[in-house]
Amino acid sequence: MRRRGPSIADVARLAGVSGQTVSRVANDRPNVDTTTRDRVLAAMREVGYRPNSAARALRNGQFRNIGVIVFELSSFGNTRTFNAVGQAATAAGYAINLIPLLDADQGKVTGAFTRLQEQAVDGIIILIEAHQLDEAEIHLPEGLPVVVVDSSAHYDYPIVDTDQAQGARIATEHLLDLGHSTVWHLGGPPTSFAATRRRRSWEETLAARGCPVPPLLVGDWSAASGYAVGRQLAADPAVTAVFAANDEMALGLLRALHEEGRSVPGDVSVVGFDDQESAAQFWPPLTTVRQFFPEVGRRAVEALIAELGAEEHHHRPVSVPTELVIRSSTAPPRVG
Amino acid sequence: MRRRGPSIADVARLAGVSGQTVSRVANDRPNVDTTTRDRVLAAMREVGYRPNSAARALRNGQFRNIGVIVFELSSFGNTRTFNAVGQAATAAGYAINLIPLLDADQGKVTGAFTRLQEQAVDGIIILIEAHQLDEAEIHLPEGLPVVVVDSSAHYDYPIVDTDQAQGARIATEHLLDLGHSTVWHLGGPPTSFAATRRRRSWEETLAARGCPVPPLLVGDWSAASGYAVGRQLAADPAVTAVFAANDEMALGLLRALHEEGRSVPGDVSVVGFDDQESAAQFWPPLTTVRQFFPEVGRRAVEALIAELGAEEHHHRPVSVPTELVIRSSTAPPRVG
DNA sequence: CCTAGACATGTTGACGTTAACAAGCTAGCG
DNA sequence: CGCTAGCTTGTTAACGTCAACATGTCTAGG
Known part of the structure; x- marks a missing residue:
């Protein structure tokens, strides 16, 4: 069994001062004599004092703790x-409490649910598609500040997200500008708002340019699904430009095209979305839409802390723009 | 400012019982009359009661909280x-506290340090190369149970890790068994124990088979570094088999070989390490060593909880074996 | 020499929960 | 009818910290 660690009282006894003085030293308050401070510091070191954050949280009514709900980190x-949220929170003096939603077979709800039912966090950042919360039958406690990192507009929480629409637009326009007559789209799962946003923006961009809108292809974000769809696409010579909703699916797509002997970008141009580190090392290096995740994380934490501090808010959604990174997987269509 | 939520006292007042009875209901104790229980439950619902975990932690001297130290999640x-640790901990009723080590420019130490200086976790799982703790000048508080997920044998904490040596051995042997006269190795950074283990095992395996040991090639785990090394390798026709210390570097290596017109696996066979999801979609699909991360995470949590419970331990390192996944990036060497 | 004010230090109580003990009630049995 | 056993419910105190207030000490200025 764990024994309790030394408390303020132990330090106070050893240093021959009151607990309050120890508290003042621990919190770096002024109004403590230098000699006393040194004595207390020495005593702290000697007994190995560490403030008990539970007592602090109880006293202050704050946990300095942000819960992050996430399905899985895959x-x-x-x-x-x-990761970005973690860095930003740490920098702001908050700790991160991971609230993973377990798989159905492990009792989907229980984990996050019990955790949420306890007061242990000051606020929550939701990293999953918000509507999945409903499916999992999770009710967020009222009065607990929440920030959603997802472009769903259906919730009246503050929202921070990558500008999906702008990203999909520049990807599609890049291909059209190269001279392709239209652009096919390998979309993410329809349950995902991000995927839906990207798809809709792709459609709108084509429509705005007066291009025909090819049938939508659907994957599940995985490279394997990109490959499966790619096998079909590769057989169709009409396809000269594909915008994949993420880099992983683009990777599978590339493999399928290689297998079918279709050259990239000679026969087919491919654009991804994310700009994951390895996208530059795909074969060929992938032209893709870069998301600025650290910025999104930073803004999310910022929004939550703002929410924590004040009484009333008119929260305006925060949209972080993307950037097109042109590499070698896109080129003008072959003539004729 | 956040107002404090309703407490046991509020529920008790509304239900017309004592606080203790509310506590009993909240903790699902027996010895509470059914009628009373229902009344309390109703009152809880009405005021929106959620137990205050800080008060609980203070009372019980336990946080049900595991700190995870990690450099970055990239x-x-x-x-x-x-992710696996998170799932396992949640299943065991523990929450996860992320303790990210910030970059040097953000004040490397501070974040984790202050967090660790507070009693807020019951134990710690270290996911970084343990020796980096020294570099970051982080001192783990004494008496705090620690489990290290890293094969460094230099620390007397319980250790859980993938069996790096076995993994590197089966990778090397696979290539030799195909008939290659020797195997080159694209290693990870020398600061990494995992990389060192893999490298040493590769050397030993070659030595055991009486094969010459080619000069070591060094990357930094990134696909870009794999590409850089690959550019040199590709120029050397003597190279017919390469074992990369992770899949990412293998990806960069593949790109370099494609660029140089060396066919894989015709001219050069490549094996990776990790079996990340997309490895099956590389071009060509990558033969690689699969790590069982969920198992490692589960065992780490298990070890920590054991550590938490008992007084004295003789902790024996836990080694999780790997598995070779053969795909299309390896083949016998071209004859002649 | 006296007093106001600045500063150092101490005392008290409350944050919300629950273990330990105490008290009250009912049923069963000789 | 009296006594005990078993059950429900209540009271008290303590976990560690720190704001608020109280007290004590020293210095400067009239």
């Missing part, structure tokens, strides 16, 4: 955002 | 392990 975007 | 392995 996907690139989630991971990057989570 | 690398595939770290992420997967972190």
